[in-house]
Amino acid sequence: MTSSIERHSFNRRTLIKAASASTFALAAPRLSWGQSKTLVAATFPGTWSEADRQIILPAFKAQTGASVTQSIVLGTDQISRLVAAKGNKPPFDVAFFDAPQVIDAVRDGLIAEYPAAQSPNFKDLLPAAQNKWGPKITMQVIGIGYNPDKIKTPPTSWEDLWDAKYKGRVGLTALNSQLGIAFIAELNRIRGGTDDNFDPAFKALRELLPNVGAIGANLGAFATLWQQGEIDIAPYNFNFVQTLKAKGVPVEFAIPSTGPVGWSTSLHVVAGATEPELALQYIDLHLSAAIQEQMLKPPFDVIPTNAKVKLEGAITKSLAKTQDDLAKVRTFDWAKLNPQRGALIDRFNREIKV
Amino acid sequence: MTASGSRLILPLAALFFACFVAPLLVLLALSLHSDVAMKAWTIGNYAKFFTDPFNYSILVDTLLLGVKATLVCLIFGYPIAWLCARASARWQSVLLFLVILPILTSVVVRTFAWIVILGRQGVLNQIAMGLGLVHEPLRLLNTEMGVVMVLAQVQMPLMVLPILTVLSKMDPNLADASRVLGAGEWRTFWKVTLPLSLPGIIAGCILTYSANITAFVTQSLIGGARLIYMPLHIYQQAVGANNWPFAAAISIIFMMAVIAVVAVLSVFARASETYGRA
Amino acid sequence: MAERNSIQWDAVSIKLVFGLLSAVALVFLIAPTVIVLITSFTASQSLKFPPQSLSLRWYTALWDADQMQRAAWHSLVIASWTTVISVVLGTAASLAIARSRSPLLRAADLVFMSPLLLPALAFGFAALIFVNKLGFTPSISFIVLGHVIVCVPFVLRTTLAALSQLDPALLEASESLGGSAWMTFRRVTLPLISSGVGAGAFLAFMASFDNVPVSLFLADERSEVLPIHLWQQIETNLDVRTAAASGLIVMFTLVLMLIAEKFAGLTRQMR
Numbered sequence: 090m091t092s093s094i095e096r097h098s099f100n101r102r103t104l105i106k107a108a109s110a111s112t113f114a115l116a117a118p119r120l121s122w123g124q125s126k127t128l129v130a131a132t133f134p135g136t137w138s139e140a141d142r143q144i145i146l147p148a149f150k151a152q153t154g155a156s157v158t159q160s161i162v163l164g165t166d167q168i169s170r171l172v173a174a175k176g177n178k179p180p181f182d183v184a185f186f187d188a189p190q191v192i193d194a195v196r197d198g199l200i201a202e203y204p205a206a207q208s209p210n211f212k213d214l215l216p217a218a219q220n221k222w223g224p225k226i227t228m229q230v231i232g233i234g235y236n237p238d239k240i241k242t243p244p245t246s247w248e249d250l251w252d253a254k255y256k257g258r259v260g261l262t263a264l265n266s267q268l269g270i271a272f273i274a275e276l277n278r279i280r281g282g283t284d285d286n287f288d289p290a291f292k293a294l295r296e297l298l299p300n301v302g303a304i305g306a307n308l309g310a311f312a313t314l315w316q317q318g319e320i321d322i323a324p325y326n327f328n329f330v331q332t333l334k335a336k337g338v339p340v341e342f343a344i345p346s347t348g349p350v351g352w353s354t355s356l357h358v359v360a361g362a363t364e365p366e367l368a369l370q371y372i373d374l375h376l377s378a379a380i381q382e383q384m385l386k387p388p389f390d391v392i393p394t395n396a397k398v399k400l401e402g403a404i405t406k407s408l409a410k411t412q413d414d415l416a417k418v419r420t421f422d423w424a425k426l427n428p429q430r431g432a433l434i435d436r437f438n439r440e441i442k443v
Numbered sequence: 444m445t446a447s448g449s450r451l452i453l454p455l456a457a458l459f460f461a462c463f464v465a466p467l468l469v470l471l472a473l474s475l476h477s478d479v480a481m482k483a484w485t486i487g488n489y490a491k492f493f494t495d496p497f498n499y500s501i502l503v504d505t506l507l508l509g510v511k512a513t514l515v516c517l518i519f520g521y522p523i524a525w526l527c528a529r530a531s532a533r534w535q536s537v538l539l540f541l542v543i544l545p546i547l548t549s550v551v552v553r554t555f556a557w558i559v560i561l562g563r564q565g566v567l568n569q570i571a572m573g574l575g576l577v578h579e580p581l582r583l584l585n586t587e588m589g590v591v592m593v594l595a596q597v598q599m600p601l602m603v604l605p606i607l608t609v610l611s612k613m614d615p616n617l618a619d620a621s622r623v624l625g626a627g628e629w630r631t632f633w634k635v636t637l638p639l640s641l642p643g644i645i646a647g648c649i650l651t652y653s654a655n656i657t658a659f660v661t662q663s664l665i666g667g668a669r670l671i672y673m674p675l676h677i678y679q680q681a682v683g684a685n686n687w688p689f690a691a692a693i694s695i696i697f698m699m700a701v702i703a704v705v706a707v708l709s710v711f712a713r714a715s716e717t718y719g720r721a
Numbered sequence: 722m723a724e725r726n727s728i729q730w731d732a733v734s735i736k737l738v739f740g741l742l743s744a745v746a747l748v749f750l751i752a753p754t755v756i757v758l759i760t761s762f763t764a765s766q767s768l769k770f771p772p773q774s775l776s777l778r779w780y781t782a783l784w785d786a787d788q789m790q791r792a793a794w795h796s797l798v799i800a801s802w803t804t805v806i807s808v809v810l811g812t813a814a815s816l817a818i819a820r821s822r823s824p825l826l827r828a829a830d831l832v833f834m835s836p837l838l839l840p841a842l843a844f845g846f847a848a849l850i851f852v853n854k855l856g857f858t859p860s861i862s863f864i865v866l867g868h869v870i871v872c873v874p875f876v877l878r879t880t881l882a883a884l885s886q887l888d889p890a891l892l893e894a895s896e897s898l899g900g901s902a903w904m905t906f907r908r909v910t911l912p913l914i915s916s917g918v919g920a921g922a923f924l925a926f927m928a929s930f931d932n933v934p935v936s937l938f939l940a941d942e943r944s945e946v947l948p949i950h951l952w953q954q955i956e957t958n959l960d961v962r963t964a965a966a967s968g969l970i971v972m973f974t975l976v977l978m979l980i981a982e983k984f985a986g987l988t989r990q991m992r
Contacts, residue, residue, distance in 0.1 A: 129943060134956070146787075158788055158942050158943070166682070166683075169685050172685070173685075173853075174858070177858045180942055180943075263668045265683060303585045303667060304585075304668040305667065305668060306663060306668035307956050309955060309957040310664075310668075313558065316767055316768070317562035317565070317584070318564055319563050319582075319584065319585075336766040336767060337765065337766055431684055434683065434684070435684070438668075438679075439497050442497070442500075442669060442671055443669045448816065448817060448820060448821075448902070449817045449826065451813040451814065451817040452813070452814045452818065452829060454814075455813065455814040455833065455873065456814070456829055458810060458866070459832060459870065462866045462867065462869070462870050463836065463844070463870045464832075466844070466848050466851035467847050469847065469850055469851050469854060470843070470847035470850060470851075473850055519742055519743075519745065519749065520746065522739040522740075522743040522746065523742075523743045523747065525739050526739060526740065526743045535988070536982070536989075538747075539988040540982065541750065542750065543978070544750075544754065544974070544978065545750050545754060547927045547931075547978060548754055548931075548970065548971055549930075549947075549951070549974075550931060551931075551952045551955070551967075552757055552967040552970055552971065553754065553757075555757065555955050555963065555964075555967060556753035556754065556756050556757040556760075556967075557753055558955075559756060559768050559769075559770050560752070560753060560756060560770070564769060565770065566752075566756065595749075596749050596753065599746065599749075600750075627731035627732075628731040628734075629734070629735055632735060649838070650837070653837075653838045653839075653840075656840075657839075657840035657841060657934075659842050659937075660952065664952075664955070674840065674842045677840075677843065677846065678842065678937075687850065690846065691846070691847075694840070694846055695843075697840055698839055698840060698843055701838060701840060702838075702839075
C-alpha cells in the first residue's frame with residue numbers, strides 16, 4: 090500500500106513546475122501573436138484560396154506587415170454568416186462574392202461602398218469592372234471538364250453528358266456552389282425552361298442520373314473525385330481545371346457548342362469591418378497590374394480585369410482571345426434566380442438522394 | 444457522506460445547467476416556433492418532418508446505418524476483446540495500446556486516410572485487382588458499404604473496451620467447470636462465455652450505436668452528397684438553408700431517437716446482468 | 722481417444738477463428754493511421770498510396786502554414802483550459818457521487834454522462850443558438866465551455882472507477898487521526914486516485930483537441946481550431962500538407978499516449 094502511494098503521489102515540486110509552465114503557456118498567446126495585425130478575408134475554395142495564399146498573402150505582408158487569416162467559404166455561405174452576425178462583429182472584413190451575391194449583399198446592407206478614391210489601382214480597371222460597391226477582380230466561366238486519358242475525342246456539347254458510353258463516369262456538384270447553380274440554370278435554358286419554370290432542368294437531371302458516377306458535396310470533394318479518377322466528365326469551372334492540371338491530374342476544359350457561361354467575381358469591404366484600412370489595402374492589391382499578371386500565370390489562370398494586363402496562356406488557348414470576347418460570355422438574371430436558390434437546392438437534394 | 448461533501452457536485456452541476464440543459468431547452472423552444480426571433484408558436488416543424496417522406500426516410504436510413512455498423516463492430520471487436528482477455532499482461536498493454544490509438548487520433552485524420560484507401564486507385568482496390576479478385580475497381584467511396592466500413596473502424600474501440608472489462612472480470616472457474624464436464628471450447632463459448640459477457644456486449648453496442656449514428660465527419664466525407672443522414676441534414680438546414688427552427692426540430696427528433704434506442708438497449712443490459720447472476 | 726482429439730480440434734479451431742477475425746480487425750484499426758503517416762512523406766502533389774518517391778517537403782511546407790499554426794495553437798490552448806476545468810470540477814463531482822447513495826446524485830451522474838451518447842452536433846448547434854440569444858458572439862471562452870461539457874464525462878468515468886477501488890478504511894483512519902477533510906483529500910485520496918484522474922485528464926485533452934461537432938458551430942475564423950481547419954483543407958484543397966499535418970498529429974498523439982501510459986498507466990485504467 091505504501092509503495093503505491095509513493096509511486097502515485099504527486100511530488101510537490103513537479104506539481105509547482107507543471108503549474109507554472111502551463112500558466113505561462115496559457116498566457117503566451119497574448120505575448121507572441123499579439124504583435125502583428127491580422128486581417129480576416131474571405132475567399133473561395135480551390136484556385137482562389139490557393140492563389141491568395143501563394144501570391145497575395147506574401148505581397149500583403151511585405152506591404153503592410155499584417156498577416157491574413159483566410160476564411161474559405163462559398164459566396165452564399167458568406168452571405169448567411171454576415172446576415173447572422175448583423176449588429177455584431179462580422180466574421181470577416183473582406184467579402185468575396187460572385188455576381189448573384191452582390192445583389193443580396195447590397196439589399197441587406199452587408200457591404201460598404203468601396204472607397205475608390207483611396208484605392209490607387211482602381212482607375213486602371215476596365216470600365217465594366219469599376220463598381221461603386223466593390224471592384225470586379227475576375228470572371229469565372231464554366232464548361233465541360235473531361236479526362237483526356239480516358240476520353241480521346243473532346244466533348245463538344247452539354248448533351249454529351251447524357252451519352253450512354255459515359256455511364257457511371259459523369260460527375261456533378263451540389264447546388265451550394267455557383268458552379269452547381271450555373272449548370273442547372275444553363276441546363277434549364279437549353280431544355281427550354283424559363284427563370285420561372287425549372288421543370289425541364291430537373292427532368293433532364295433525372296435522365297442524367299443513371300450516368301452519374303458520383304456527386305461531390307462541395308468543391309473540394311469534387312476535386313477529390315477528379316484526383317482519384319472516380320469521374321471522367323463533368324461540368325467544371327475553367328480555373329479549377331487549370332489548377333488541378335498543374336497538380337498532375339489528367340483533366341482538360343472544353344467549351345460546349347452552346348457557348349461558355351460565366352459571371353463576374355468581386356471583392357468588397359464588409360459593413361462594420363474591424364480593420365477597414367487593411368481591408369481596403371488588401372482589395373487594392375488584387376487590382377494592381379503586377380499582381381493580376383502573376384495570377385494570370387499557370388496554375389491559376391485567373392482572368393484579369395486590369396486594362397493594362399494582356400490575356401495570354403490557357404485563357405487565349407481555350408477561352409477567348411481578347412477582353413471583348415470575354416464580355417460576350419453569357420450570364421444569367423441573378424435577381425430572378427437568387428430567391429429560388431433555397432427551393433432549387435432542396436429539389437436537387439431530393440432528386441439525387443439514393 | 445456528509446452533506447457538505449455532497450455539495451462538491453454543485454460546481455459541475457451548475458455548469459451543466461447553464462451550458463448543457465439551458466441550451467437544450469432553448470433548442471426545444473426554438474423548434475416549436477416558426478422564426479428565429481421566436482414570436483410565433485407552432486408545431487409545423489415537426490409536422491413537416493413527419494409528413495415528408497424525404498425527411499423520415501433520412502431518419503430511418505440513419506438508424507439502420509447504426510445497426511449495420513454496430514454489427515460489423517461486434518463481429519470484429521469481440522474476438523479482439525476475447526484475445527486480449529487471454530493474453531499475458533504485457534501483450535494486453537500492447538493490444539490495448541493499438542486499440543486505443545485510433546480513437547485518440549483525430550477523426551478528420553482517420554477519415555481522410557480512408558479516402559486514400561477506398562478510392563478507385565486506393566490501397567484496397569490495388570490489392571483486390573492485384574490478387575485478381577476483381578477486374579474493375581470497386582466503388583467504395585460514396586457508398587453505404589464504404590460508410591459502414593469506416594464507421595466500424597472508427598468506433599471499434601468503443602465496442603472492444605466494455606467487452607474486455609466484462610471478460611476480464613469473469614470467473615474463470617465457470618469456463619473450467621464447463622470443460623471438466625466435457626464440453627468442447629465452442630460449446631463452452633456459446634453456452635457460458637457469450638451469455639456471461641452479454642452485459643459488456645450490450646454496453647459496447649450502446650456506445651458504438653450512438654457514436655455511429657452521430658458521426659458527422661465520417662458520414663459526410665465518405666458518404667458524399669447523395670447519402671444524407673441525420674447529422675448532415677441538421678447541418679444543411681442549419682447552415683445551408685439557414686432554417687434554424689426546422690434544424691432545431693430535426694435535432695430534437697434525432698436526440699429522442701438516440702435516447703429511445705439507448706433506453707431499449709439498457710433494458711436488455713439490465714436483464715442480461717441478472718441472467719449471469721442466476 | 723476420439724473425444725480427446727475432438728476437444729483438441731475444438732480448442733485449435735476457436736483460437737483460429739478468433740485469431741483470424743482479430744488479426745483482420747487489428748489491421749483494419751491500424752492501417753489508416755499508418756497509411757496517413759507514410760503518405761505524408763510523398764514527394765508528389767497527389768495523395769496516391771504507396772507514394773512513388775519520398776520527401777520531407779510537405780513537412781517543411783508546414784513552416785509557412787501560418788493559419789494552420791494559429792489553428793493548432795488555438796486547439797492547444799482550448800484543450801488545456803478544458804482539461805483543467807474538467808479535472809477540477811469532475812474530480813469534485815466524482816467525490817460527491819462515489820460516496821453518496823442519494824438518487825438525486827445518481828440522476829446527476831446520468832446527466833453528466835449524457836453528452837457521450839447524445840449527438841454532439843445537436844448540442845453544438847444548441848450552444849450556438851444559446852450564445853446568440855444571449856447576445857454574445859462565439860469566442861474561445863465559449864468554445865472551452867462547450868468542450869468541457871463533452872469532455873468531462875471522461876474524467877468522471879476514470880475518476881469514479883479509481884474511487885471505487887479506494888478502501889474507505891484508509892479515509893476513516895486519516896480522519897480518526899485528526900486530519901481535516903481537505904487534508905485527507907490531499908494526502909490520502911488524491912495520491913491514490915491520481916492515475917485515474919491522470920488518465921481522465923489525458924482523454925479529456927485529446928477529446929477536446931480532436932473535437933469537431935461542437936467546434937463546428939462555436940468556432941469562427943478568429944478562433945479557428947485545427948480539426949476544423951484540416952477538414953476545411955480536405956474539403957477545399959486536398960492538399961498534401963493536410964497529410965503532413967495529419968502525420969504530425971499522429972506522432973503527437975503517440976507521444977502523449979506513451980507518456981500517459983508511463984505515468985498514469987493508461988491501458989490499465991481501460992481494463
